[in-house]
Structure formats: C-alpha cells, structure tokens
Amino acid sequence: MECRLKAKKCGGCPMLGLDYAEQLKQKEAAVRKLVGKYGPVAPIRGAENPCHYRNKVISTFAAGPGGKLVSGIYAAGTHKVLPVESCLLQDEVLDTVMQAVRAAASTCRYQPYNEDKGTGLLRHCLLRRGVVSGQVMVVLVTAQPVLPGAKNFVRALLAEAEKRHVPVTTVVQNYNLRRTSVVLGEEEKVLYGKGFILDTLCGKTYALSPRSFYQINHDQTEVLYGLAVEAARLTGKEVVLDAYCGIGTIGLTASGRAKQVVGVELNRDAVWDAIGNARHNDVKNARFFAADATQWITEAAAAGQRADVIFMDPPREGSTPQFIESVARMAPKRVVYVSCNPETMARDLALLTAKGYRAEGFTPVDLFPQTAHCEVVGALTRSQKSKG
Numbered sequence: 001m002e003c004r005l006k007a008k009k010c011g012g013c014p015m016l017g018l019d020y021a022e023q024l025k026q027k028e029a030a031v032r033k034l035v036g037k038y039g040p041v042a043p044i045r046g047a048e049n050p051c052h053y054r055n056k057v058i059s060t061f062a063a064g065p066g067g068k069l070v071s072g073i074y075a076a077g078t079h080k081v082l083p084v085e086s087c088l089l090q091d092e093v094l095d096t097v098m099q100a101v102r103a104a105a106s107t108c109r110y111q112p113y114n115e116d117k118g119t120g121l122l123r124h125c126l127l128r129r130g131v132v133s134g135q136v137m138v139v140l141v142t143a144q145p146v147l148p149g150a151k152n153f154v155r156a157l158l159a160e161a162e163k164r165h166v167p168v169t170t171v172v173q174n175y176n177l178r179r180t181s182v183v184l185g186e187e188e189k190v191l192y193g194k195g196f197i198l199d200t201l202c203g204k205t206y207a208l209s210p211r212s213f214y215q216i217n218h219d220q221t222e223v224l225y226g227l228a229v230e231a232a233r234l235t236g237k238e239v240v241l242d243a244y245c246g247i248g249t250i251g252l253t254a255s256g257r258a259k260q261v262v263g264v265e266l267n268r269d270a271v272w273d274a275i276g277n278a279r280h281n282d283v284k285n286a287r288f289f290a291a292d293a294t295q296w297i298t299e300a301a302a303a304g305q306r307a308d309v310i311f312m313d314p315p316r317e318g319s320t321p322q323f324i325e326s327v328a329r330m331a332p333k334r335v336v337y338v339s340c341n342p343e344t345m346a347r348d349l350a351l352l353t354a355k356g357y358r359a360e361g362f363t364p365v366d367l368f369p370q371t372a373h374c375e376v377v378g379a380l381t382r383s384q385k386s387k388g
Contacts, residue, residue, distance in 0.1 A: 003088050011076025013089065013370040020050050024366060027374040031364040034346040035376065039359030045223050050369030053217045055129050055199075057094045058183055059084065061105075061112035061122040069106050071098060071125060079115065089370060093166050094127045097136055100160035100168070101125050105140075107156045113143045115179070121147075123176060124183050128208055130199030131218040135169040137197045139210045141183060145175045147191070154192045169197050172210055184211055202226065202253040204281045211269045213246040220367045221249075224338065224375055227363050228311060229254045231336045231379035238308035241332070243293045243323070248274030250311050250338065252283055261286040262307070264296045294323040301329035309334045318344025321351055328355035337378040340367075345376060356383045 003016060015023045028044040035041065047053065062081035064070035072084035086095045105122060113120040126139040138157065140147070147153065154171055161168045170193025176185030188195070188210060196209045201218065202225050208214050215221035228250055232240070234257035242251030245263035247270050255261045255278075263286065265271050271290040278286045289296060293314075310332045312319060318341060327335060335357060339345035342364075349359065357380040365375045 005073075005082055005084065005087070009075045009078075010073065010082055012073065012087075014372055016088070016370045020046070020369065023050075023369065027366060027372075028364055031342050031362065031374060031376055034342045035349060035359075035362050035378065038346075038349045038353060038362075039378070040361045042361060042363040044364040044366055044374070045220075045227075046366050047217070047220050047369050049219065050366075051088050052090060052092050053219070053369065054087075054090045055094075055131050055218055056214070056216045057087075057090050057098065057127045059098055059125045059127075061124065063112050063114075069102055069110070069112060069122075071102055091129050091131075093136065094129055096164050096166045097127055097129075097138065097161060097168065098125065100157055100164055100166065101127075101138060101140070103160045104153055104156035108149050108153045110148075110153075118143075118179075126174075126183060126210060128197060128210075128214075130197050130208070132200040133198045134167060135197035135199070136167050137170050137172065137208070137210070138168055139172045139174050139184070140191075141174045141176050141185070143175075143177060145177075145187065147173050147189075150191050158192075169193050170195055174210060201249060202229075204249075204252050204277070204283075206247060206249065206277050207273060207280065208247075209269065209273060211267075212273050213267070213270055214249070215367065217367045220365060224365045224367065224377060225250055225253050227365065227377045228336050228338050229257065231360075231377060232257075232309045232311070232334060234258050234309065239306065241297070241307040241310045241330075243297065243310060243312045244314045245274060245288065245311075246270050246313070248277050248286065248288060250313060251286055251288075252277060252281060254311070255283045255286050258309075259285065263288040264291055264293050266290070266292050294320045294326070297323055297326040297330070301326040306330055307332045309336065311336045311338065313338040314344075314348075316341040316344065319348050324348060324351045324355065327352070328357075331382060333382055335380040335382075337376075337380065339376045339378065340373070342374060342376050345378065349378070349380075352380055357381065358383055
C-alpha cells in the first residue's frame with residue numbers, strides 16, 4: 001500500500017511497506033522473544049481489516065498556503081503539521097467528518113492557534129465514531145474559553161456533514177489554554193447533542209465522552225477481551241478484580257460469568273463512565289473505585305480482602321513491584337495480564353513467577369496494524385505450593 005504522507009515523514013505507519021503477513025510474523029517473533037521463556041506463545045491473532053480501523057482521530061489545526069485553514073498530524077519528531085485529507089488507518093467516515101469541520105470553521109473565519117505566538121483560536125479536533133452505533137462525536141479544542149458564534153458553527157457543521165452524507169451526533173467545545181502537548185483541557189461545554197456517543201463492545205453498550213479511554217480498534221478489541229475473559233475460566237462463583245479498569249470494559253464483559261466484579265481506576269472521569277456503563281447495561285454485580293491501582297490493592301490486601309481472579313491491564317509502563325506483591329498477598333487462583341507493551345510485561349512476569357505464579361500461555365493480538373505495537377493476553381495460575 002502506498003501513502004503520500006509517508007514520504008513527508010508522517011511516521012504513523014512504520015510497517016506500512018511490509019506485507020501484512022510479514023508484519024504479523026515479526027510481531028509474533030518479538031513477543032515470543034520477550035515472554036516465551038515463561039510459557040508457550042500462541043499464533044498471533046491478526047486483523048481481518050488491517051486498514052481504516054481507528055475509531056478515534058485527533059487532528060491539529062494550522063495555517064496552510066494563503067492562510068487557508070488546514071488540519072492534520074505532526075511530522076515525526078517535529079511540531080510541523082502535515083495536512084491530512086485521508087489516512088489509511090483512520091475510519092473513512094471520520095476523514096469526511098473532518099472535512100466538514102474544516103469547512104464549517106472556515107465559514108466562521110476561525111483562526112488556527114499558533115503555539116509559538118500564543119495567538120489564534122483552534123488547537124485540535126478530536127473525533128470519535130461508534131463502530132456499531134454509527135454515532136459521531138466532534139470535540140473542538142480551543143485556546144479561548146468562548147467560541148465566537150458557536151451556534152453558527154454548529155449550524156454550519158451540520159449542514160456540511162449533511163452535504164457529505166456523514167452523521168454528527170454531538171459537538172463539544174473543550175477549552176485548553178495550557179502550553180502543553182496534552183490535547184484536551186479540563187473544561188468542556190456541550191454545543192449540540194448529549195455530549196457523548198454510544199457504542200457496543202462484546203455485547204455491552206458504552207457511553208463514550210471526550211476523555212473516555214476506549215480502544216481504537218473495535219473488532220480486534222472484541223478478540224482481545226474475548227481471549228481475556230476466556231483465560232479467566234470463570235464459573236459464576238468468583239470475585240473478580242479489574243485493575244486499571246478504565247471505563248470498565250473488561251470487568252463488565254466478564255460480569256455475566258462472575259459473582260462480583262470490582263474495578264479500580266485512577267482517572268475519575270473514567271470511573272464515572274464505568275459506573276454509568278454498569279447502570280446502563282443493568283449490571284448489578286460490579287462496583288468501581290477511583291484510586292491508584294497500586295495503593296488500592298495494597299490497602300485491600302493488608303485488610304485481608306481477597307479476589308479469585310485478577311485482570312490487570314496496566315498502561316505502557318506496566319505495573320509496579322508493590323502491586324505485584326499485593327497480588328501475591330491476595331492470592332488469586334488466576335491472573336489474566338492484558339499488556340499493550342510486551343517489554344514491561346516481561347519485566348512484570350519475572351516478579352509474578354517469583355511470587356509463585358506460573359504462566360499457562362500467551363496470545364498476541366494485533367490491535368494496531370501497520371505499526372510496531374502489539375497487545376498480549378497472558379494467563380497465569382497460582383502454584384499450589386505458593387504461599388504468596
């Protein structure tokens with residue numbers, strides 16, 4: 001596949017020039033090299049559709065030739081914006097929605113933010129699409145708290161979207177004044193719709209707000225979470241801890257096969273989403289806590305609380321020695337580790353196995369075709385001789 005952006009140093013698809021089968025072969029080999037000594041590595045689960053899988057898109061605004069408003073992504077290693085009309089990874093509907101956003105913003109004569117001078121209005125645009133629902137969220141990130149002519153912008157955006165035959169379900173203004181590479185600020189205002197969209201994943205419906213963490217590849221996430229719940233071997237009698245739970249997706253997917261689910265997540269917005277998602281799906285056996293996972297499990301283990309199965313889905317930096325120490329104190333029969341970074345997973349496996357856990361096996365899942373990233377599901381069981 002050819003991409004014009006690659007020649008301009010986009011950097012977003014480092015494996016694009018490789019045949020997809022070769023990409024999978026290399027990723028599987030990398031995972032086997034890192035974790036194979038702990039247990040068998042199953043064949044990688046590749047994507048049926050290795051293009052146009054991203055259901056979330058972030059574009060940065062800039063001034064193009066003649067002062068024309070453009071939007072796109074930063075060239076690798078720079079803060080120079082490469083204008084993007086379409087992308088081989090992005091949902092094609094979102095590419096078209098972004099065209100409508102630019103057209104509406106140009107109609108309203110909005111100026112792009114200049115980070116060197118600190119002038120201008122528009123910083124970024126975040127788009128989300130519910131793959132099952134088809135609903136689309138537009139989040140306009142501005143450098144000023146007031147969006148001049150906000151009603152006119154919404155009216156223009158809806159007209160441009162209709163002209164292009166794409167949906168816009170809700171529009172949110174996010175205000176970010178900080179000099180930072182972080183896209184979203186803390187303040188938001190709903191300009192149109194409800195401020196969230198719905199999507200269905202593994203049989204459960206989720207409300208997605210601008211800051212919700214939600215995997216960007218819907219189909220492969222269903223594969224990933226299906227493998228994780230299968231690895232837990234739930235019978236309906238287990239107390240399950242979902243650590244680093246985000247908006248509750250893994251725990252809620254497992255809830256129908258468990259006695260009780262407890263989710264722990266540092267991000268308070270995500271926890272509110274998780275609580276709402278449990279209510280929306282009529283899940284009555286799940287509770288969620290806003291806390292640092294390491295601190296929460298340390299205190300819970302010290303208080304004598306127990307879990308039969310622990311799902312751990314940490315960020316790229318992996319878990320912590322203190323967290324793993326507390327896992328051993330809780331002594332679950334099974335630990336299911338969902339990793340987005342096999343390198344830190346390997347480091348954590350060394351600690352888990354030293355605490356008496358034995359890896360039954362690992363399955364790599366390609367959530368991010370055309371990139372070097374790979375997810376892994378690992379199942380570990382507690383040795384009968386282990387005393388934590």
